[in-house]
Amino acid sequence: MPLFVLFYRLMVRPLFREPVRTLLTILAIALGVAVVLAIDLAGSAATGSFRSSMETLAGESDLEVVTSGGVPENVVGTLATLPYSIRVSPRIEDYGVIVDTKKALPLIGLDLVAEGSAYAQSETQKTAESQTQDDSEHVFEHLGDADSIWVGSSVGYKTGRRVELLINDQVRKYTVRGVYPDSHGNESAIVMDLAAAQNALCRYGRVDRILLKVPGTPGLEDWQQRLRTVLPAGVEVRPQGTGTNENRRMLAAFGWNLRLLSYISLVVGAFLIYNTISVSVVRRRPEIGIVRALGASRGVILSAFVGEAVCFGLAGALIGLPLGRLMATGAVRLMAATVESLYVSSRPGTIELNAESVLLALVIGVGVAVASSYSPAREGSQVSPVEAMARGRREYDVRVHKARDLWLALALGLAAAVASRAPAVAGKPFLGYLAAILLVAAAALAMPAFVDALTSVSSKLLGKLFGVEAMLASRSLAASLRRTSVLVGALSTAIAMMTAVGIMVGSFRQTVVLWMSDQLPADLYLRPAGSAAADRHPTLSSGLAEELARLPGVAAVERLRAYEISYQDMPATLASADLNVLRSYHHSDFFSGRPKAQVLAELRDSNAVIVSEPFTYKHHLKTGDSITLSLGETQASFLITDVYYDYSSERGSTAPSNLAIYVSPGAQLDVVRAEIEKATADRRVLLFSNRDLRSEAIRIFDRTFAITYALEAVAVLVAVMGIAGALLALVIDRRRELGLLHFLGAATGQVRKLIRVEAGLLGLLANFAGLALGFALSLILIYVINKQSFGWTIRFHWPVEVLLGALTVVYGATVLAGLYPAKVAVHLNPLEVVHEE
């Protein structure tokens, strides 16, 4: 207890004397904790607790029967007539859009009559609270009606309501026959009878999935074995929810990379804690001496400074908790949009701030604080009492081993280069991450030498260019080399990550733009209306392509049809296209570099496929390999004739499902467009010009990466707050010097300028270092981490405008961070500070 009293008096109480600086440090930690927590919570909601929308109302089934393109309907009969007590639930699964609200919901067709009263009763019992007895009777009455639907309560419709649904490219009218509770929207769907769904989706004779509830014995694997014998070739029986697990696996890399990105703010925060405790050690040297002379052990001194850091970490974590929960709401929206655009239709789970999250916040807040404070705290505990009581803040400034650290930096840089050449481990770019961490560490170690060299060279020049204040500022930064290096290290790390991600995203964006110019040669594109997602392929009415091809001014119509399939326990998209049209108009870029005519000829003449680059990467395939696909009731092998670049999703797809329309030479695009609009007036379709489609793709691209920019911005904000706090400390520590300048004839404005120039110089040094480090990190991101995580080939591109803009904003923020410390400097009383010694 006495030690706690002492700790409070000597360590905690002084923190209240500089409330702004203390608050800035705590806020920096809080932001770091909040970002990690937000991404963790949002990640769990959007990807971690991922549940495919198609698992809605799946009940407690054990197995599912699936195949690419749909299971033949007669398989339902086969399974139902087996001499086992198996509940067989065939399902049609797709999406419908409520025309009024434009909300896309899973559309599930169930054989409601065959399901029997057990299912209907359980469902209607669930809705009994909100429905009258009469309503329940109506449910049974309309089970077989083609226009009957049941909706989740979160949709907000009541029984009897007429609803227009957009299904594929047609709008149909339905009547709500019942409402079921849907756990706050998590089970929300449009349910209709199987036959009605087949009719609406033109999916006759097939069902998408058959769910099976089997008896407890024998085990599931035995049941799978037993059932396989009665299923046609190509039809697979597997544990129910396998698709969800496949999707989870697919989302893992996305979640991983985002989570790692969220740790940048924490790394920046660690730099700042290091600096704060270093400053604390320097300031308290005389106190250390006195307390040591009075009997305190080295361990007590070490604990005191680590304890100070724990206070910062704890306070930061406590503020970071609610802040993180708040940020998670925004993050989950962005992440869910990305998941939908690039991966799969899903519903984010609810964000839960549970005991685990609280523990995570405390562990990272306090853990980072303790880890980053240990080195300066240990240094504080090592000084002898006599040395500590003697004056000498210079001790702190000179104890920097520039040369040794530079050698270490070189060694780490080399290790990073080696790690970056290593392949993925278990499909994850662990060594790529290691290379990035080693580079950041190398840069931190090289920082003193870099700062020293630059300030030494620039001091005189700055004096000549910007006056004596600039010269003094430069000298001051050089003199406080360790502190300056840590600050520049913190800010440059944030800038480096911003630069690296900026270059990576910019390169990716440019690559996509170039790719689109190859992949999207048609003049107009047509697809069913409704929201788009990577795994949704609503279809257009059959015959529409031929109808449009006959219109005047239309040279060709390319039909593309996509299906969701599963390949080697990973979801993928199988697509087919008109090879004749492809041959005439496409400029596709193939990995082999062979002419497209040759590749497409091979594709036509044999049992061959082309696959996308991410697909080959995920499944370790190459041109010349064979793949076996389950298609309907057969299994077929295909030869991979070539690989093409694909950036439309990370799924390993081959083409989107839509029509590409080529306008005849000489025909007016607007006229042809008007003709097409007239021809499709009775259907709900979206018609895009080539330019519109590209703009839309880029809009989705930018939205996808919005969260990475947000994470970068927070990291930079943390760093800038750290700069403000550190400059404030610098002003307090140098108050004698600043006061003296008044005695020597410095005007108020000159003292203000001195601090601002220091802030500006810190920003400039950090920008230089950050840009260099960021470039190196971008190479690792593009050529190692991205490649090993997603399999995309990204062509390097400098997004000059974006980088210039971002760096200018960061620089401006750093200069702004100097305003308050400058104000404090100006208001120091020179009489007090000069005479206090």
Next chain:
Amino acid sequence: MSILSLQDVSKDYLTDGQPVHALNGLSLNVERGEFVALVGRSGCGKSTLLNLAGAMDFPTSGKVLVDGVSTSSLKDGGLTRLRRERVGFIFQSFQLLHTLTVFENVELPLLLAGKRYPREVAQERLAWVNLEGLGDRYPHQLSGGQMQRVAIARALIHSPSILLADEPTGNLDTTTGNVILELLRRLTREQNTAIVVATHSLEAASLANTLVRLRDGKIEEITRC
């Protein structure tokens, strides 16, 4: 006209809410070339008088005129100009900037005043204090006496009309302190600069033309030698 004139000057401070009378109706004139020593116990008002004389602080009542200009009538810009052109300060603990070389420390007031090419003047001032050849050293490479000489050279760089020194030998041994005092007396005589020294040292007091004994914020006795 006196280079420094304090007319019925009082200075009150509030310490923990209690008024403290640092100076109490004090009047004093200092002429060019005059060496004035302020003596008295700690807290008698010596440092306060120097701060008022250097336009670093203002009287609660009365007037402080530096070269005929009332410091209370000047705004921030005017005060800065006054310090840059007329006043030089020397401190007990030298107050050199450790990040700057000797040359750069000496040049600093001229650079702050926006003067170009101050190196020649700095060299000359260092010669005055017998420190030729040490211009490129840093303060931590000098002895205490050498550091105070640098401080004197810095205080004289802009040829001030009055030099204000607060315990200039307080951190030096007796021999070195005497050398510094002799140097100050020689320079002020040669340059016709007035100097006001706040000191506890009898040696310093013995070198002065005028000895001002302070007690409780008032002049107890003025002795002209």
